[in-house]
Amino acid sequence: MKLTKLEHAALILEVSGQKLFIDPGSFTAPLTDTAGAAAIVITHEHADHWTLEQLQRITEVNPGVPIYAPAGVASAVAVAVAADRSSPGSSGDRHRPGPVTVVTDGDSTNIGLFTLRFFGRTHAVIHESIPVVDNVGVLVNSQMYYAGDSFTMPHGVAVDVLAVPSGAPWLKISEVIDFVLAVKPRRTFPTHEMLLARAGKDLSNTRIRAATEQGGGVFLPLEPGDTLEL
DSSP: OEEEEOSTTOEEEEETTEEEEEOOOTTSOOOOOOTTEEEEEOOOSOTTTOOHHHHHHHHTTSTTOOEEEOHHHHHHHHHHHHHHHHSTTOOTTOOOOOOOEEOOTTOEEEETTEEEEEEOSBOOOSOTTSOOOBOOEEEETTTEEEOSSSOOOOTTOOOSEEEEEOOOTTOOHHHHHHHHHHHOOSEEEEESOTTSOHHHHHHHHHHHHHHHHHTTOEEOOOOTTOEEEO
8 A cells, every 4th residue: 555645634545546535625735646536534624634626626537436524524515515506607517526424433434445444533622712623533454544633542553654743723742742652653754734834844753753763663754745655
C-alpha cells in the first residue's frame, strides 16, 4: 500500500490502482489525478477537511464512489449538494456526490482492497464557546491510523504508521507528544500543518520525532507530494 501526503490533512492510500481519498479540503490543492477512487473518508465537517468542489473532482471521474463520514458530514454534504443544484447556472448533468454512509466509533467496512475501521465520536474541543462537531478516526488496512481532529486512541491496535497533527487551533504540542507516546507507532509523519510557517513546522517536527523515537519508532518528515510505502 502506498501513501501519498497532500497539503494539510489530505491523504491518498493506493493498493493495486485502487485509491482511498481522505479529507481533501480547502487547504489542499485542487485534486487532479482522481481515477481509480474506491472510496472517500471524511473525518469531520470543517472546510479544511472537505469541500463540495473537491468531492466533485473525485465523483466526476468516479460516479457513485462511496463516501464514509460521521453524521455531521452527511448533513453538511446534503445541504451543499442541494444548494449547488438550486444555484443559478447549475448543470443538471454534473456528477454530484451521492449520499454519505454514516459511520461512528466501532464501525468497520470492506470496500475494494481497503478495510476501514473507525474510532471516536467527537472533534477535540477548540473552546467552550464553539460547538463540538462529530469526528471519526480511521484505521486503513490495519496499518495507517489517522484520528482526524482528535487524539482518539485506536485501542487494541498496534499502529504501523500514525498521521500526527502538528498545528491547529484545537491542539497544543504537549497533547501531540502525549498522543504519540501513547500510541507508540512504528512510524509517524506530520499532517494538519498548513497553518504553520516553516519555523513552526520544524519545531513541531522536532517534538514529534523525539516522541516517536522515545517509543522506538521512526519519524518521517513528509511534505506535500511525498510518498511512503507501507
